[in-house]
Amino acid sequence: MGQNSLAGLEPVVVLTGAGISSESGVPTFRGAEGMWENHRPEELATPSAFHKDPEKVWRFYAWRRQVIGACAPNAAHRLLAEMESEIDDFTLITQNIDGLHQAAGSQRVIELHGSLWRERCLREGKRWESREQESPSPLRLCPDCGSLARPDVVWFGEGLDHQVYRRALEAAGRARTMLVIGTSAVVEPAASLPLLAQRAGAKLIEINPEVTPLSAWVNERLAGPATRELASWWTGQLAGT
Ligand code: OAD
Numbered sequence: 001m002g003q004n005s006l007a008g009l010e011p012v013v014v015l016t017g018a019g020i021s022s023e024s025g026v027p028t029f030r031g032a033e034g035m036w037e038n039h040r041p042e043e044l045a046t047p048s049a050f051h052k053d054p055e056k057v058w059r060f061y062a063w064r065r066q067v068i069g070a071c072a073p074n075a076a077h078r079l080l081a082e083m084e085s086e087i088d089d090f091t092l093i094t095q096n097i098d099g100l101h102q103a104a105g106s107q108r109v110i111e112l113h114g115s116l117w118r119e120r121c122l123r124e125g126k127r128w129e130s131r132e133q134e135s136p137s138p139l140r141l142c143p144d145c146g147s148l149a150r151p152d153v154v155w156f157g158e159g160l161d162h163q164v165y166r167r168a169l170e171a172a173g174r175a176r177t178m179l180v181i182g183t184s185a186v187v188e189p190a191a192s193l194p195l196l197a198q199r200a201g202a203k204l205i206e207i208n209p210e211v212t213p214l215s216a217w218v219n220e221r222l223a224g225p226a227t228r229e230l231a232s233w234w235t236g237q238l239a240g241t
Contacts, residue, residue: 005240013175014080015193019098019182019208020226024071030184031210045155047116054148059136060149064116064183065133073104076181076226079234081105091171097153110168112160112190118152121145127152160189165213168193175202179233181226182207185214205233218232 018028028034041213043049051058056203081104084090092109094101097116101109119130121142128143141151172178172193185191194214198204204218207229215221222229 003097006087006237009177010087011088011091011174012083012177012179013091013171013197013202014083014179014181015094015172015183015190016080016092016094016096016101016181017183017185017190018096019184020076021071021074021096021098022182023074023076023225023227024100026068026071026096026098026100028182030186041156045153047155048157050155051148054150055138058140058151061116061153062133062138064151065131067130068098068100068116069120069132069133071098071100074227077101079091079105079230081107083234084108084114087127091175093168093171093190093193095206100185103221110164110171112164112168114153114161116151116153119149120152120203121147122151124145130187164234169196172202173200173240175200178202179230180204180206180218181230183212184210185212207233213227 017106018026020064022028044057044060048078075098080092080101084092084106092101094109094111095113097111097113099115099117117129117131118127119140120127123145126142131141132140141147142149173196175197178194178197180194194204195217205222206212206214206218207222207226209224220240221239222233
């Protein structure tokens with residue numbers, strides 16, 4: 001299918017949340033099976049928690065690396081990678097830190113909340129990739145200066161990386177079509193990107209089995225799991241319907 005039939009959708013922006021990875025076996029944050037039901041975020045995912053007990057926080061992230069490292073991208077991740085190669089003006093923004101979009105083949109991913117697979121030196125801010133899960137101590141150190149490292153993720157109470165957020169804002173402001181997949185749309189500032197895009201003229205399509213605060217505003221709601229709903233939406237676009 002040529003790009004011409006898709007050109008009417010462009011620029012396409014996709015915002016994903018934990019729900020897109022749930023069919024890969026990654027726990028979501030909220031809801032009955034959600035991770036925050038079993039862990040208190042303020043004890044694990046805040047700067048003050050890390051300051052108080054970095055070993056405990058690193059143990060939590062080592063556990064998440066173990067759980068997520070055993071998960072594979074699903075058909076929805078793979079289809080988004082395919083869409084990136086079919087659509088000229090395509091931007092994928094994710095709130096997920098799991099790296100499954102990249103594992104599925106997506107090349108350009110705006111990771112709003114950082115990455116589970118990156119670490120950052122607390123002293124100098126240097127970043128590096130790491131898949132380390134177990135070492136004699138759970139604490140991770142900067143390979144250059146030996147200072148304590150932290151997960152390169154955004155914690156509660158922290159702002160987003162300015163450059164990353166600016167790229168997301170710019171993409172949302174230019175979008176003609178925005179797909180919002182698997183997010184409860186309650187965590188700011190990510191939650192505001194779709195409405196901002198809509199105000200600037202984008203058509204909003206939400207894929208989520210549950211109703212969210214965004215649902216009342218979207219132009220189209222596809223109530224179901226991401227793998228199924230994204231595939232049928234994409235088939236419809238290719239067929240020109
Ligand atoms: P949530 O756990 O808040 O929401 C997951 C959403 O996915 C819910 O609305 C579910 O209904 C939906 N969902 C579940 N299964 C699905 C499926 N198969 N297909 C499509 N949707 C499905 O996750 P997020 O919205 O991503 O931030 O959470 C936002 C942020 O809150 C996270 O990035 C994290 C957390 O605090 C930080 O850690 C900074």
